[in-house]
Amino acid sequence: MELQERLADYAAHNVAVFAISYDSIDVLHGFTEKYGIAFPLLSDAGSVAIRRLGHLSRQFAEDHANFGAAYPATYILDADGIIVEKRIAESERERETAAGILEARFGGHSSAHGSEVVIPGDQVAIRAYLDSPTYRMAQRLRLIVDVSVADGWHVYGEPVPDGYVPFSVTVGPLTGLTVGPLVAPEPHPFSVDGLDEQFVVHEGLIRCVVPLTFAESAGDLTVQAQIRFQACSTSECLMPTTLSVELSVRMLIHVERQS
Amino acid sequence: MTTPSDDTQASHERIGPAIGERFPDVVLPDQYGAQIDVHAARGQRPALIIFYRSARW
Numbered sequence: 007m008e009l010q011e012r013l014a015d016y017a018a019h020n021v022a023v024f025a026i027s028y029d030s031i032d033v034l035h036g037f038t039e040k041y042g043i044a045f046p047l048l049s050d051a052g053s054v055a056i057r058r059l060g061h062l063s064r065q066f067a068e069d070h071a072n073f074g075a076a077y078p079a080t081y082i083l084d085a086d087g088i089i090v091e092k093r094i095a096e097s098e099r100e101r102e103t104a105a106g107i108l109e110a111r112f113g114g115h116s117s118a119h120g121s122e123v124v125i126p127g128d129q130v131a132i133r134a135y136l137d138s139p140t141y142r143m144a145q146r147l148r149l150i151v152d153v154s155v156a157d158g159w160h161v162y163g164e165p166v167p168d169g170y171v172p173f174s175v176t177v178g179p180l181t182g183l184t185v186g187p188l189v190a191p192e193p194h195p196f197s198v199d200g201l202d203e204q205f206v207v208h209e210g211l212i213r214c215v216v217p218l219t220f221a222e223s224a225g226d227l228t229v230q231a232q233i234r235f236q237a238c239s240t241s242e243c244l245m246p247t248t249l250s251v252e253l254s255v256r257m258l259i260h261v262e263r264q265s
Numbered sequence: 266m267t268t269p270s271d272d273t274q275a276s277h278e279r280i281g282p283a284i285g286e287r288f289p290d291v292v293l294p295d296q297y298g299a300q301i302d303v304h305a306a307r308g309q310r311p312a313l314i315i316f317y318r319s320a321r322w
Binding site: 016020021022023024025026027028029031033034035037038043046047048049050055056058059060061063072075076077078079080081082083084085086087088089090091092094 | 279280281282283284285286287288289291293294295296297298301303304306307308309310311312313314315316317318319320321322
């Protein structure tokens with residue numbers, strides 16, 4: 007059970023974890039014994055709290071055996087109990103990885119994230135990694151690209167004047183893989199004396215994230231990405247650079263549930 | 266695509282409590298039958314609360 011494996015990370019970041027379902031205490035107890043769960047699994051048999059919180063799944067009709075199940079979601083609460091982030095599965099089948107939640111929200115570095123590539127460079131250094139070493143069907147992972155731009159240098163965001171190459175991350179096609187849009191910090195305006203063009207640039211440390219959804223169980227895979235950019239200072243521009251990274255990810259077989 | 270349409274986004278946001286609200290009080294038994302008050306149990310810590318469909322299916 008993936009969340010259980012990451013529990014040590016959550017505890018290290020002083021984050022309490024709870025899970026809520028409409029299962030009976032007996033079912034949850036059996037699951038706990040079988041998988042060694044070390045955090046509270048709350049039993050909302052009868053779906054009273056699930057209904058009260060507006061979380062009743064609409065996937066099942068009232069006469070269906072699974073009616074009463076919760077719509078899957080994750081809530082992140084700050085130290086005062088205020089919801090600061092909320093992730094509702096885009097479809098009921100899509101799930102985050104626990105490592106990804108830890109990484110994205112708490113700024114924590116999961117101790118067991120996926121494969122990583124580091125490319126040093128004098129002006130621009132790159133660290134690219136997947137936020138989980140494994141995937142399951144319908145799971146969303148993140149490709150994280152940490153970019154370190156040397157002082158006095160910058161790379162370009164968009165829109166970019168003709169002749170300049172903006173920062174981009176392109177992920178190659180894979181069976182069942184849906185690649186979401188790159189999420190990067192806002193670039194800031196930048197002007198250079200003597201040049202009329204308006205630029206927007208990234209400087210310093212930048213974290214970019216590409217969401218990847220694995221729609222199918224397609225075996226162990228290698229995610230290929232091309233990172234392209236052009237590094238310039240106020241006095242010179244280097245040639246545009248394309249870096250290729252390959253990051254492996256293992257497929258997890260769906261865990262057998264007790265009947 | 267991973268980006269939902271506007272309709273989907275709106276209907277998703279109607280599910281559950283909203284960002285900025287205090288998570289509602291929830292008191293439920295855990296897998297050992299102990300009554301757990303979520304806010305009391307987390308104390309002063311941030312928390313991750315997961316709704317999932319079932320441990321059984």
